Amino acid sequence: MSALDTVTHAEQTPETDQPWADLGLKADEYERIREILGRRPTSAELAMYSVMWSEHCSYKSSKVHLRRFGELPDETPLGKTLAGIGENAGVIDIGQGWAVTFKVESHNHPSYVEPYQGAATGVGGIVRDIMAMGARPIAVMDPLRFGAIDHPDTARVLPGVVKGIGGYGNCLGLPNIGGEIVFDDCYQGNPLVNALCVGTLRHEDLHLAKASGVGNKVILFGAKTGGDGIGGVSVLASETFDEGGPTKRPAVQVGDPFAEKVLIECCLELYAAGVVDGIQDLGGAGLSCATSELASAGEGGMQVELDRVPLRDSTLRAEEILMSESQERMMAVVAPGQVEDFMTITDRWDVEATVLGEVTDSGRLVITWHGETIVDVPPRSVAHDGPVYERPFARPDWLDALQADTTDSLTRPEPTQMGQVLLDLLASPNLCDRSWVTDQYDRYVLGNTAAAMPADAGMVRVDEETGLGVAVSTDCNGRFGRLDPYAGAQLALAESYRNVATSGALPLAVTDCLNFGSPEDPAVMWQFERAVAGLVDGCRDLGIPVTGGNVSFYNQTGETAIHPTPVVGVLGVIDDVAKGVSAGFAAAGQPVLVLGETRDELDGGEWAHALHGHLGGVPPRVDLAAEKALAEVFVAAVRAGVLTSAHDLSDGGLAIALAESVLRHGVGASVDLAPLLQRDGIDAVTALLSESTARAVVTVRDEDALATLAGLAQEHGVPMARVGVTGGERLRVTDVLDLPVEQLREAHAGTLRRHFA
Known part of the structure; x- marks a missing residue:
């Protein structure tokens, strides 16, 4: 691909062969892109669509089922949900003018390829999702699953994952207050590294990811863009693993927790100064995601000069810059009159910030490279209107025999x-005992941790004057999901709910991370559909909303999928953590x-x-x-x-x-x-x-x-x-x-x- 492949040239050369299959696109997806644009895509546009239409970013196999979460009321037992599904993270009112945002996501495949950085950047990514809501991150949790405890590959993966979580979270100064560690043969070659973060904010500090206000400036700030993680999460999450290892090995992102710590404080000062109209973190799909999502959620238009992006590697092509998933980066929308104040604050924190472009009313996302237009697309077609697959699903034939093989066949002890x-x-x-792992995490930094591992639920103080706090738990038994995915999802919900309640907190809301095998397998899609139905029905019965989450497919080795593992996080509120x-x-x-x-x-x-x-x-x-x-x-x-x-x-x-x-x-x-x-x-x-x-x-x-x-x-x-x-x-x-x-x-x-x- 070449950055000289401009829109004009693309119009004039419709028959040029393009590597759409190498980028993970299907033939019909490539043809649909051509229909949307009325021409073949430029190489830069092809790069954007390929990452944004990946399974990880587009939810193309799960959308038809995830829509069921919209059936649930958007109120918690305490009142209104301030932000829900579709935002970077859910935000709920917990009283006294305080709100809490929380979300769980997966970083499974990168953590298998490179355990330390995969896990570390999983923490960094979920923390930035919380930052993007206008919140201060206050705690993290990590539900983890590995293969057999005595398998040589577990000895490679687990220590690296644990060090990555501890290394990044400890350097950020965030307490790790809970999670899970599960061993099962089904996760051999497919460890699950899920990361949850909780943040706090006052109601008036809520920020959303949208580029509104024609003429407002688009500013990229944080770390420079490098060649690490080009297409990493988005491509890896659309690929299954075979017995020989991952079929694709793009570079896993490289994290710098000290840069992210500075970025957190910088963002909070920017919010306090009132100089940010819209904000988006750069995670999976990098600039492709940030630009298209901000534009499509706002006025519908944005113009960006890509050659202004600060680079760590000057040899990067335009396509690589758009696909890079380099860490510790944010994108803000700022009114022209506030740019100077914005830059004053970023300078004070020694955070590099660059004006890349501005919001328009064109209804198009236009990106130039050294004066040449290399992207000219309707942003919704990239960010929100990607493929939607109604994958076939069917109850597997083997399930009847599995359910018939009860523990009655085992000899119970006297x-x-x-x-x-x-x-x-x-x-x-x-x-x-999990202390060999949990002792590597700082559980009490910041001084507001009221409970952490091995407690049933982690608990942190939100308001130091009143003692108002929140409790959080994650849970899932994949074996239950294997036996009955509907019941298994509800059992995960029930245990997380119960863990929060036993701490003394009132359960309020749910976030979930749905880890499954290949969506191209009808049995896996049946498991997924049943799990979603179980969560929807369960949350309706309990009277709590699902405020967001994540889907991770293709967790399997060869033909062997992991057990259905819908990890459920529940957050509750307690009036005074001293009563926990x-x-x-x-x-x-x-x-x-x-x-x-x-x-x-x-x-x-x-x-x-x-x-x-x-x-x-x-x-x-x-x-x-x-x-x-x-x-x-x-x-x-x-x-x-x-x-x-x-x-x-x-x-x-x-x-x-x-x-x-x-x-x-x-x-x-x-x-x-x-x-x-x-x-x-x-x-x-x-x-x-x-x-x-x-x-x-x-x-x-x-x-x-x-x-x-x-x-x-x-x-x-x-x-x-x-x-x-x-x-x-x-x-x-x-x-x-x-x-x-x-x-x-x-x-x-x-x-x-x-x-x-």
Whole structure:
């Protein structure tokens, strides 16, 4: 391709061969571009369309299903949504004039190719999405998934990903307050590196990505543009991996967290000065995305002089500049009379800023290169009106046999064997201590972290005067998604919702990162459609909106796709973070209670997976009405100040929840399951291992608090059973197990260090 391939030349040479297939376009897509333009595209236009019409940027295979999120009300339980799907990140009102913006995105394929930079720039990219809303980033989270813990490639990928997340986030000075680490063979060769960021702003500080105001100037500021990441995310995210590795290896972006830290502070001062009319970060598809999205969301026209872009590499061609995904860059729309003030602020922060062009009313995005017009397109055709595929989808033939293969085929342990079972589970890859990873992250920088790993939900203070804060959790069990993608998505939603509620926060809104295999496989598209339907129906039942998110397709090796992994993030608000509830037993002599009903539900759970390598059956039953009732009990109980600890029951069931609760502060417990067994009609092994939903184990400070909690549980129809008392240095379950806390700790602590330290 040549930058001399101008619009005029393109009109005069309609039969020129172009490398559209090499850029990931299909034949019909290329023909549609020619129809839109009434001629063949220039090489620069072809570059723009190729990245913007990629799966990652255009959502061409998922749009028809994602539209269902529009069926949901755009209000949270507290009131209005200030910005939702379609913006850089969702923004919700949390009261007292404060708003919170949050979003989760994927950086899966780049993190497989180059783990450190792939993960680092994933953090950087999601942080800039939050900045682009006018917010100050206050925390990050990282849901991660890897292949088998003992596979050589996991030893390559995991340490690099963890170092990249810690290296970038720690240098930014942002606390990492939560996430997940999951190991499963299905992610071998396809690790999932999802990144979430939370930011805060006052209502009046909200900024949107649109180029409005004819004559307003378009300013590129931040780092210089280089050759790293040319087409990186957009091309990688449209390609599957084969057994030999990625079929394409474009350069992964290279991040500079110190440059981004300066950019954050610079942006916040620009917002405070009132000199920004529109703002867009440069992430996937780089300048192609920023220019076309700003133009199409504003007055509909923009003129840009591409040769003004500051470069790190002077040999870059125009097409490469448009496709580059170099990090730490932003684009602002500024009124002519405010350009000088804008430049004064960027100079003070030593941030390079260049006026590239201006907003027009032409309805066209026009880009020139040394005086020659190389792009002249309707911006919506690039940014928003790309291909929409109604991919065929069908329930896979293999699912019936998989669901029929229940855990009834496994030999359940005798009650007297449960002590060893618990130790084995605590040492298993998905339930072991995560501190080898989380200790590499700064969880308390900025001084507003109220809870972080291993808490059920991360919690940060928003207002230092009142204590107003937010809690956030992410979750997904891909095995449940494999067994039933509709239920699996709702179970991910339910657990994140429950984690936020057990911390004492009122759940308000959802963001999601939908990780799936190839959309060209009808079975995968069926899984995707079912997962979206599950989330839409689940959020409707819970009364909370989806404010944004991300889709990542082509996560598979050869013909083997990952389990459906719709990671769900839930954010909630708490009036005072000082009232937040810990997930561990804190003192002796406190009653231990189990809230919720336990059923015989072991299919897809950690006992079957970790100790038997089994996947089959149907996942636990979803009861969103029970989840909502449980959340109402927690919010009321926290406001009443009666809880001393709360831990949701999920992976590993009550056995793991009790063990993690005693390990948190070294306070033991004596438990008698008889009340639970009699009420729910189950045996002790089922009571300890079941992963039934809408449950939690809690402690209260005394008998008066117990009476208050019992009243709240009865009011909301939540079953409650008193099963024990805290104290001592052992975890005792009558007639089942009796283990020293230190033995539990020894089993729990060493797994990750043995494999990766």
